[in-house]
Amino acid sequence: MNSVTVRVPAKVNLQLAVGPLRDDGYHDLVNVFHAVSIFDEVTAVAETGMSVRVEGESADQVPEDGDNLAIQAAVALARHAGRSYGVSLAIRKAIPVAGGMAGGSADAAAALVACNELWGLGLPLEDLMEIASDLGSDVPFALLGGTAVGTGRGERLAPLEVGGTFHWVFALADGGLSTAKVYGECDRIRQEGGEPVGHPRAAEPLLAALRAGDARALGAELTNDLQPAALSLRGSLARTLQAGRAHGALGAIVSGSGPTCAFLAESEAHAETLAAALKTENVARDVLTAHGPVPGPTVVQGPPGRAQRIPLSHDESGQS
Numbered sequence: 497m498n499s500v501t502v503r504v505p506a507k508v509n510l511q512l513a514v515g516p517l518r519d520d521g522y523h524d525l526v527n528v529f530h531a532v533s534i535f536d537e538v539t540a541v542a543e544t545g546m547s548v549r550v551e552g553e554s555a556d557q558v559p560e561d562g563d564n565l566a567i568q569a570a571v572a573l574a575r576h577a578g579r580s581y582g583v584s585l586a587i588r589k590a591i592p593v594a595g596g597m598a599g600g601s602a603d604a605a606a607a608l609v610a611c612n613e614l615w616g617l618g619l620p621l622e623d624l625m626e627i628a629s630d631l632g633s634d635v636p637f638a639l640l641g642g643t644a645v646g647t648g649r650g651e652r653l654a655p656l657e658v659g660g661t662f663h664w665v666f667a668l669a670d671g672g673l674s675t676a677k678v679y680g681e682c683d684r685i686r687q688e689g690g691e692p693v694g695h696p697r698a699a700e701p702l703l704a705a706l707r708a709g710d711a712r713a714l715g716a717e718l719t720n721d722l723q724p725a726a727l728s729l730r731g732s733l734a735r736t737l738q739a740g741r742a743h744g745a746l747g748a749i750v751s752g753s754g755p756t757c758a759f760l761a762e763s764e765a766h767a768e769t770l771a772a773a774l775k776t777e778n779v780a781r782d783v784l785t786a787h788g789p790v791p792g793p794t795v796v797q798g799p800p801g802r803a804q805r806i807p808l809s810h811d812e813s814g815q816s
């Protein structure tokens with residue numbers, strides 16, 4: 497086989513609880529990840545060297561060299577296999593770049609799955625997960641998909657059962673926000689406020705709303721500790737969130753480190769009317785609708801009979 501294409505979803509954080517700054521510069525997190533139907537596509541073609549090319553949404557802001565997370569994933573996988581494999585990666589982006597929807601992590605996860613197939617390694621998802629957690633704290637969830645609670649830096653994952661499909665609207669902003677700067681601003685605001693920062697915990701009412709598939713309850717429980725920092729760095733997001741609430745969103749939140757804003761709708765039809773209203777209000781560069789949860793990386797083109805998601809051997813997510 498000399499070409500494999502993998503489709504991989506974006507994520508939104510339904511809860512992002514940030515603990516105090518640790519001595520190693522990281523924060524303990526509780527992160528409820530939710531994969532939504534905005535997809536990048538990564539095609540891996542057998543080659544002698546390693547290369548990457550990017551097209552689509554904000555492609556000019558994505559590196560086409562060794563800084564690209566997808567190439568880093570391919571290099572890490574070849575190293576793990578102890579062989580000098582080559583690959584040419586083509587990434588078609590739809591996930592907003594530096595938008596708080598983990599597009600780079602998604603591409604890294606897709607590259608791991610694509611190269612595992614392309615090179616015929618047959619590594620189980622558990623092995624790919626280990627490589628993924630060295631690549632970045634959001635990469636393990638990008639391999640898993642569905643909905644999951646992440647702890648530690650976000651890399652220790654427990655899949656969650658979800659009792660339905662949720663409908664979302666995403667308001668994309670002009671330009672990205674650096675995740676590191678948003679965490680820095682969060683620390684600065686907290687230091688200024690002088691309040692002690694507690695150990696983060698998963699919110700039980702949020703988990704119950706997910707289990708029940710109750711969009712109204714979920715909307716009321718969405719939280720993001722990075723939101724004040726994202727709003728401090730990008731004041732215009734307050735107007736975007738307000739516009740969504742005014743048009744009946746069940747919940748309105750900055751996605752991850754922003755600047756994308758996520759709105760929970762009552763139904764698919766409500767998502768469409770909410771998206772149209774946000775477009776008219778002119779509070780976003782672009783507005784997308786999506787649903788979740790969706791499965792993680794899926795091989796959409798490869799050898800016959802293998803055009804399926806690579807299963808996790810102890811998959812409890814029930815969403816594949």
Ligand code: ATP
Pocket residue numbers: 557558559563564565566587592593594595596597598599600601603604634673675752753754
């Ligand atoms: P997160 O939500 O995980 O913090 P994000 O969605 O805010 O991430 P990304 O889209 O992953 O941000 O991009 C973050 C940075 O990573 C960008 O500045 C981009 O140039 C770089 N990057 C490296 N590889 C990729 C890739 N394959 N796709 C997108 N960005 C990449």
